Amino acid sequence: MNAERALRIGEVAERVGVTTRTIRYYEERGLLGHDASRSKGAHRVYTEADVVRLTELIRLRDLLGLSLEELVELAEAEESRAVLRGRWETASGDERLRIVEAAIPLVERQLELVRARQQTLAAFAGELAGKLDSLENRRAELRR
Amino acid sequence: MNAERALRIGEVAERVGVTTRTIRYYEERGLLGHDASRSKGAHRVYTEADVVRLTELIRLRDLLGLSLEELVELAEAEESRAVLRGRWETASGDERLRIVEAAIPLVERQLELVRARQQTLAAFAGELAGKLDSLENRRAELRR
DNA sequence: GTACTATTTGACGTTAACGTCAACTAGAAC
DNA sequence: GTTCTAGTTGACGTTAACGTCAAATAGTAC
Numbered sequence: 001m002n003a004e005r006a007l008r009i010g011e012v013a014e015r016v017g018v019t020t021r022t023i024r025y026y027e028e029r030g031l032l033g034h035d036a037s038r039s040k041g042a043h044r045v046y047t048e049a050d051v052v053r054l055t056e057l058i059r060l061r062d063l064l065g066l067s068l069e070e071l072v073e074l075a076e077a078e079e080s081r082a083v084l085r086g087r088w089e090t091a092s093g094d095e096r097l098r099i100v101e102a103a104i105p106l107v108e109r110q111l112e113l114v115r116a117r118q119q120t121l122a123a124f125a126g127e128l129a130g131k132l133d134s135l136e137n138r139r140a141e142l143r144r
Numbered sequence: 145m146n147a148e149r150a151l152r153i154g155e156v157a158e159r160v161g162v163t164t165r166t167i168r169y170y171e172e173r174g175l176l177g178h179d180a181s182r183s184k185g186a187h188r189v190y191t192e193a194d195v196v197r198l199t200e201l202i203r204l205r206d207l208l209g210l211s212l213e214e215l216v217e218l219a220e221a222e223e224s225r226a227v228l229r230g231r232w233e234t235a236s237g238d239e240r241l242r243i244v245e246a247a248i249p250l251v252e253r254q255l256e257l258v259r260a261r262q263q264t265l266a267a268f269a270g271e272l273a274g275k276l277d278s279l280e281n282r283r284a285e286l287r288r
Numbered sequence: 289g290t291a292c293t294a295t296t297t298g299a300c301g302t303t304a305a306c307g308t309c310a311a312c313t314a315g316a317a318c
Numbered sequence: 319g320t321t322c323t324a325g326t327t328g329a330c331g332t333t334a335a336c337g338t339c340a341a342a343t344a345g346t347a348c
Binding site for chain 2: 059062063065093096097100101103104107108110111114115117118120121122124125128129131132135136138139142143
C-alpha cells in the first residue's frame with residue numbers, strides 16, 4: 001500500500017546534513033539498527049522515517065551536546081526501531097500498540113532533557129542580563 | 145584597598161570544576177590572558193574575577209557547545225581582561241569608562257547566542273511535544 | 289634552614305568522531 | 319550486456335581537548 005520510495009545513503013546524508021561516513025559510523029556504533037537481511041556488499045536502504053529519525057538524533061547531539069554513546073543509550077530501548085525495519089506495515093493491532101507504547105517514554109525522556117536544558121539556559125540568560133544591566137549602570141555613573 | 149586573596153591554579157580548578165591541565169591549556173591557547181610579568185617557573189596567580197570569568201566561559205562551552213576556538217574569538221575583543229590583570233584598581237575614570245564600554249558589547253553578544261539557542265530549543269521542544277501528542281492519540285485509538 | 293606540598297615545563301599518550309583513500313561492486317539507465 | 323555513478327569494506331589518518339608522567343622548583347609552614 002504505502003509504497004515508500006527507497007533512499008540510499010547519499011541522499012539521506014545530504015538531506016540530514018551529514019556525510020555518508022557519519023551514517024555508516026553511527027550504524028557501526030549501533031545507533032541505527034542495521035538491517036540483518038542486507039547481504040554483504042549490498043547498498044544500504046533507507047526510508048523517510050529514517051531521515052526523520054536521524055534528523056532528530058543529530059539535533060539532540062547538536063543542541064544538547066550529547067555524545068554518541070549517550071545517544072545510543074537514549075535510543076537503545078527504542079523498540080520503535082521496528083517501525084524503521086518495515087515491521088509497522090505488517091504488524092497486527094496488538095503489535096502496533098506495543099510499538100507505540102514503547103515509543104512514548106522515549107520521547108518523554110527526550111523532552112525532559114530538552115526542558116532541563118531550557119531551564120539552565122534561562123538561568124544563564126538571566127545572569128547575563130543582570131550583568132549587562134550593572135555594566136550599563138556603571139557606564140552611566142562614570143559618564144557623570 | 146581591595147586586598148583580594150591571591151589564588152593558585154589548584155584552587156581555581158577545583159572551584160570552577162575543571163582540572164589544572166585545562167586551565168593551562170586554555171592559557172596556552174590564548175583564552176586567559178597570561179601574565180607577562182610572571183617569571184618563568186613561578187606559580188600562576190589568580191583572583192576572584194578570574195574564577196568568575198572562567199566559570200562563564202566553561203558554561204558557554206557546555207551549554208552552547210562552543211569550541212575553544214570559538215570561545216577565544218568571543219573573548220578576544222574583550223578589553224575587560226585589563227580588569228583581571230589588576231588594571232581596574234589603578235585606572236582613572238576615563239580608563240574605567242573605556243573598560244566598561246568595551247565589556248558591554250561582549251556580554252550582549254553572549255546574550256544573543258544564548259537567546260538564539262533558547263529559540264531553537266523551544267522549537268525542538270514544541271516538535272517533541274507534538275510528536276508525543278500524536279503518539280498518545282494513536283495509543284488511544286489502538287486501544288479501542 | 290628544613291620539610292613538604294602544590295606548581296611548572298616539556299613531552300608524549302589518549303579518545304571520540306569522523307576524514308580519506310584504494311580496490312572492488314551494486315544497481316540504475318540505456 | 320555495457321556504462322557509469324554511487325556505494326561498500328577495510329584500513330589508516332586527523333584533530334580537538336585534554337590526560338599522564340617525570341624531573342625540577344616555588345612557596346609555605348615550621
